Amino acid sequence: MISSTEEEIPNITSDAAKSSSLSGLLKPGGKNLGDFIFENTTRLFAFLVLSLVLLMAYEMFTKSLPSINRFGWSFISSSTWDPVHDQFGALPFIFGTLFSSLIGLMIALPLSVGIAIFLSELCPQWLEHPVSLLVELLAAIPSIVYGLFGIFVMTPWLRDTVEPFLGDHLGFIPLFTGPPYGFGMLAAGLILSLMILPIIASISRDVMKAIPGSLREAAFALGATKWEAIKIVLSGSKSGILGATLLGLGRAVGETMAVTMVIGNRPSISFSLFDPGHTMASVLANEFTEATSELYTSSLIEIALLLFILTIVLNAAARFIVWSVTKKYQAEY
Amino acid sequence: MASIYYYRWRRTKSHIMAALCFASALIALIPLFLIFYYTMSKGLSSINWSFFTQMPKPAGETGGGMANALIGTGILIAIGSSIGLPVGILAGIYLSAHRTTLFSRIVRFLTEVLNGIPSIVIGVVAYILVVIPMKRFSALAGGVSLGILMIPLVTRTAEEMLNLIPQSYREASLGLGISRWKTTLFVILPAAFKGIFTGILLSIARAAGETAPLLFTALGNRFWSTQLDQPIASLTVFIYDYSKAPFDDWNRQAWAAALVLIVLVMLINIIFRIVTRKRYA
Numbered sequence: 244m245i246s247s248t249e250e251e252i253p254n255i256t257s258d259a260a261k262s263s264s265l266s267g268l269l270k271p272g273g274k275n276l277g278d279f280i281f282e283n284t285t286r287l288f289a290f291l292v293l294s295l296v297l298l299m300a301y302e303m304f305t306k307s308l309p310s311i312n313r314f315g316w317s318f319i320s321s322s323t324w325d326p327v328h329d330q331f332g333a334l335p336f337i338f339g340t341l342f343s344s345l346i347g348l349m350i351a352l353p354l355s356v357g358i359a360i361f362l363s364e365l366c367p368q369w370l371e372h373p374v375s376l377l378v379e380l381l382a383a384i385p386s387i388v389y390g391l392f393g394i395f396v397m398t399p400w401l402r403d404t405v406e407p408f409l410g411d412h413l414g415f416i417p418l419f420t421g422p423p424y425g426f427g428m429l430a431a432g433l434i435l436s437l438m439i440l441p442i443i444a445s446i447s448r449d450v451m452k453a454i455p456g457s458l459r460e461a462a463f464a465l466g467a468t469k470w471e472a473i474k475i476v477l478s479g480s481k482s483g484i485l486g487a488t489l490l491g492l493g494r495a496v497g498e499t500m501a502v503t504m505v506i507g508n509r510p511s512i513s514f515s516l517f518d519p520g521h522t523m524a525s526v527l528a529n530e531f532t533e534a535t536s537e538l539y540t541s542s543l544i545e546i547a548l549l550l551f552i553l554t555i556v557l558n559a560a561a562r563f564i565v566w567s568v569t570k571k572y573q574a575e576y
Numbered sequence: 577m578a579s580i581y582y583y584r585w586r587r588t589k590s591h592i593m594a595a596l597c598f599a600s601a602l603i604a605l606i607p608l609f610l611i612f613y614y615t616m617s618k619g620l621s622s623i624n625w626s627f628f629t630q631m632p633k634p635a636g637e638t639g640g641g642m643a644n645a646l647i648g649t650g651i652l653i654a655i656g657s658s659i660g661l662p663v664g665i666l667a668g669i670y671l672s673a674h675r676t677t678l679f680s681r682i683v684r685f686l687t688e689v690l691n692g693i694p695s696i697v698i699g700v701v702a703y704i705l706v707v708i709p710m711k712r713f714s715a716l717a718g719g720v721s722l723g724i725l726m727i728p729l730v731t732r733t734a735e736e737m738l739n740l741i742p743q744s745y746r747e748a749s750l751g752l753g754i755s756r757w758k759t760t761l762f763v764i765l766p767a768a769f770k771g772i773f774t775g776i777l778l779s780i781a782r783a784a785g786e787t788a789p790l791l792f793t794a795l796g797n798r799f800w801s802t803q804l805d806q807p808i809a810s811l812t813v814f815i816y817d818y819s820k821a822p823f824d825d826w827n828r829q830a831w832a833a834a835l836v837l838i839v840l841v842m843l844i845n846i847i848f849r850i851v852t853r854k855r856y857a
Contacts, residue, residue: 361598
């Protein structure tokens with residue numbers, strides 16, 4: 244009896260495969276008119292997402308043409324930003340964006356990797372969920388609330404406590420020179436580090452959790468301490484953490500409100516952490532509505548275009564790295 | 577016995593590093609609690625009934641509320657949702673139905689790209705697409721920018737939630753002779769409804785917290801306005817303007833508005849987590 248039913252099952256499936264109507268249903272693009280309409284409607288909307296990105300790039304490019312034609316490459320190498328005389332160079336903003344993001348990254352990266360190690364390797368099971376929830380809540384706080392916190396809580400603290408202290412004790416390093424305003428690169432970097440920390444921490448944690456347990460067990464079996472085993476896990480998740488870092492950098496580069504509220508908004512190039520600066524995003528937030536001449540608006544749109552390209556490159560690189568890492572582990576284990 | 581000392585050192589080092597990792601988790605959580613503490617302590621005192629029902633008072637006068645900003649944020653989100661939800665859900669359905677084709681890989685990648693584009697850049701695009709042709713700042717332009725912002729969030733949630741539905745649901749429905757589109761709309765979509773719905777709430781929370789794309793699209797408005805072709809107030813731009821103002825009372829109101837925003841966003845986030853956790857389990 245049993246053997247006969249086993250023989251029947253393949254027969255049914257092969258019949259089903261032969262029957263054109265059923266295989267037509269199971270494959271996309273069946274012959275039903277409703278299916279045809281529904282299929283193509285959803286495809287149209289998927290196509291809409293694609294065309295939206297292209298449209299964004301096209302519109303920003305055409306609107307920034309006056310500025311591109313007028314200034315060419317000197318737009319990104321000149322540091323003159325003079326709306327009165329229609330002279331526009333974006334270097335101070337590019338510098339400010341990169342400098343503040345790097346400060347943020349320097350602070351956020353060690354902390355996030357520490358958190359990721361804590362969550363994936365060290366903490367007891369019951370603690371893991373609440374802690375990761377809290378860390379991820381940091382990402383849910385709106386940017387404007389960070390800015391408010393920055394203006395009224397962080398900058399006074401930096402001005403009165405941190406910056407005088409750093410200036411007194413580390414003033415011989417160019418990073419810590421100048422009068423303590425509170426508003427400036429340090430404030431922007433600190434706020435940015437808070438905002439990108441949850442991204443880097445949660446992705447790094449996921450990557451480390453994907454490392455197979457046998458690696459840790461092998462390390463312990465060879466007499467490794469907990470930290471030595473963690474180092475093995477870390478070396479396996481290096482590229483994943485790099486991807487997470489790039490994603491965090493992409494977020495930091497485009498962050499607008501919190502940064503513009505604490506950075507001081509002065510287009511100068513200075514390597515002191517205490518000095519005010521300006522970023523590509525903050526100049527857009529501050530000056531876009533005030534732009535009077537066509538060239539002024541066009542220059543601002545070119546800054547937006549540069550920011551667009553920068554974030555796309557960072558995100559694409561990050562996605563590619565994270566994707567290839569997860570694919571590798573899925574394939575190997 | 578140098579090896580004993582070496583072993584002890586290795587063990588100590590292991591403990592030190594573990595302690596550092598624990599400390600970094602603590603350090604990261606301090607600002608979170610500080611932000612909650614300050615929004616509570618500075619904002620709570622200004623929250624009362626008139627804060628929700630009255631209009632802003634002229635500069636220098638104390639009191640007044642943000643009724644127009646609340647309505648404004650509501651209208652902006654309504655416009656944003658009417659753009660972001662249909663596009664996002666339908667594109668998500670497509671991506672979930674075609675997981676491995678080249679076209680859906682490209683679209684999926686572009687969704688990620690769109691998600692990574694800074695919101696201020698999306699504001700610039702909405703300015704070019706809506707403000708320049710209309711020749712004025714408007715609620716519509718603000719809504720369009722929020723809509724573009726919501727598309728990648730909704731698409732991704734819809735796709736992920738639909739992917740969680742077991743393939744056997746689809747097979748069972750098709751096996752009963754129900755056509756593919758009815759299967760998707762009336763079997764798969766209802767099964768994934770809870771997850772998609774909370775995901776939509778999450779993207780609405782994100783849109784409600786955005787300021788940058790509204791600065792030069794919806795602009796902000798100190799007066800009552802519900803017209804779509806006029807500048808409109810919003811909760812976040814209200815916070816931004818009031819935080820820069822040199823009046824203590826306005827600063828307090830900025831904190832109060834931030835408290836309202838943060839409570840809203842946190843509630844939605846926690847609901848989302850509870851719902852999706854049950855789904856995964």
